[in-house]
Amino acid sequence: MRYIGNKENLVDRIFLEMEKRNILGTSIFDVFSGTTSVAKFFKEKNYKIISNDLLYFSYVLQQAYISNNTIPIFDKININFESNMFEDRLSSVLRILDELPPVSGFISKNYTPDYTQNLDIPRMYFTTENGDFIDKVRIAIQEWYEQNKITKHEYYILIACLIETVPYYANISGVYGAFHKKWDPRALKKMHLKPINILINQHENQVFNSNSINLIKTDRNLQADIFYLDPPYNQRQYAPNYHLLETIAKYDNPVIKGVSGMREYTDQKSNFCNVNTAINELDDIVKYGNFRYLVMSYNSEGIIPKEALLDILSTYGQMSFVEFDYLRYKSNKRKSANKMIKEQLFFLEKKI
Ligand SMILES: C[S@@+](CC[C@H](N)C(=O)[O-])C[C@H]1O[C@@H](n2cnc3c(N)ncnc32)[C@H](O)[C@@H]1O
Structure with missing residues (x-):
């Protein structure tokens, strides 16, 4: 990343x-x-x-890569894994998430230009399509967890896959403190979730x-x-520079402000x-x-x-x-x- x-x-x-x-x-x-x-x-x-x-968001990665010590089998969720013998179960679940219908949620409504036309500078962190993609995936993961269809580690693994995917499509030059005012070609690609490596x-x-x-x-x-x-090693705080990864990981509808739609980070200085x-x-x-x-x-x-x-x-x-x-x-x-x-x-x- x-x-x-x-x-x-x-x-x-x-x-x-x-x-x-x-x-x-x-x-x-x-x-x-x-x-x-x-x-x-x-x-x-x-x-x-x-x-x-x-x-x-680092804690989510720590849960997924470090704390988890089993291959996720997603046995509580109703999926016919036998239908594709050549795919591991994590990839099958990611494919299901990939194919869900789009949903406009907190990310697309606050960080894509179509929904932020009312601002002096409409936010161009993601295309509307990719903003909707992030929302549909994050909402589905939360619902599955709350409905007890995935385990705690499966929950963190799926969010970690989303967190590892987002930087490949964000219209930024490395950090989330600002977005490009023109589309970088990377941001125009259609989003697909990337599986993380499971370590044991x-x-x-x-x-x-x-x-x-x-x-x-x-x-x-x-x-x-x-x-x-x-x-x-310098004055640059991490929390404002990675505020969007933090919000996608928490998905807590925070109060945001400024051109970049920054969440409050006093506690994370x-x-x-x-x-x-x-x-x-x-x-x-x-x-x-x-x-x-x-x-x-x-x-x-x-x-x-x-x-x-x-x-x-x-x-x-x-x-x-x-x-x-x-x-x-x-x-x-x-x-x-x-x-x-x-x-x-x-x-x-x-x-x-
Ligand atoms: C240089 S980065 C670490 C990079 C890491 N070794 C890696 O390979 O990705 C510094 C990290 O320290 C975290 N951090 C800063 N102050 C901290 C503190 N007081 N307690 C815990 N983490 C802190 C930041 O959030 C940031 O992720």
Whole structure:
């Protein structure tokens, strides 16, 4: 998924650097999980996973990829799965959702131009057809769940499929804070749901939708061999930039405002987007966290200076550091926007 700071393409390298330092174990806590790419990587290595994020749509992905540990069979819903032997059950259910008649709901009424003509700038996040598609799918998933036709994990898996599908059709350049004023060809395509990969390991994984520091301070039993920290590294808050994924995941008819139709996000502001509060919060996480090793990703352009990070971490034990170049991809098509920046990795073995 397109997501600021997604570690999908870096997690192999992060793991390599951990192996070099013998930072291994059987459990890991992905404290700022976002798209869950790091949690998924370690789940595939059969680590017990704990994951968390402030955003609810991330929690949906965590439920679907990390907490769920069975292949969904949708046995409570009345579908004749035998009719297509070559399709797995998740794909069959997605096909049924794909083929439902369109419904205009909260998304099409607020984020497509036909329904928002009354605004100074009609919103062009989705074509009307795709807005109706999102609504019909989200409403059907909710009804099935409330009518007890799908299990809790099947519910999250289906919403996760929708969340993973939406970015391929959104008329934006990466984040949802603004929409294009002309249609990007991607947005004009007819929407089809994409199945997610189901991952299975041998553990009771735990997933959370909390502020990391509250979680770590209040649940002292939350323990893992390794804590992986990948906090925001600049002033840009995640909640406003992904407000539409949040609303599709929650589907709670929020009060929205402004050109982009933003939902309220006071409760989801991150202290990591301000240098002073970020330093205090990081210090608390390291102090209260119940771990042996801590691995932290940061960025050479981050608001906490490298020296301050080294200072905090070295108070708590033996640490090391590595940085390497990688190409930052900017989705706004200007080649010049793609530039090499440094990924910084901090490693700490905590003094007992
Ligand atoms: C750099 S992104 C993580 C990206 C993730 N590693 C991935 O591969 O997708 C930072 C994440 O931290 C979350 N976040 C920010 N402050 C938080 C807090 N105080 N507690 C929990 N999550 C927080 C954001 O919502 C965002 O998803």
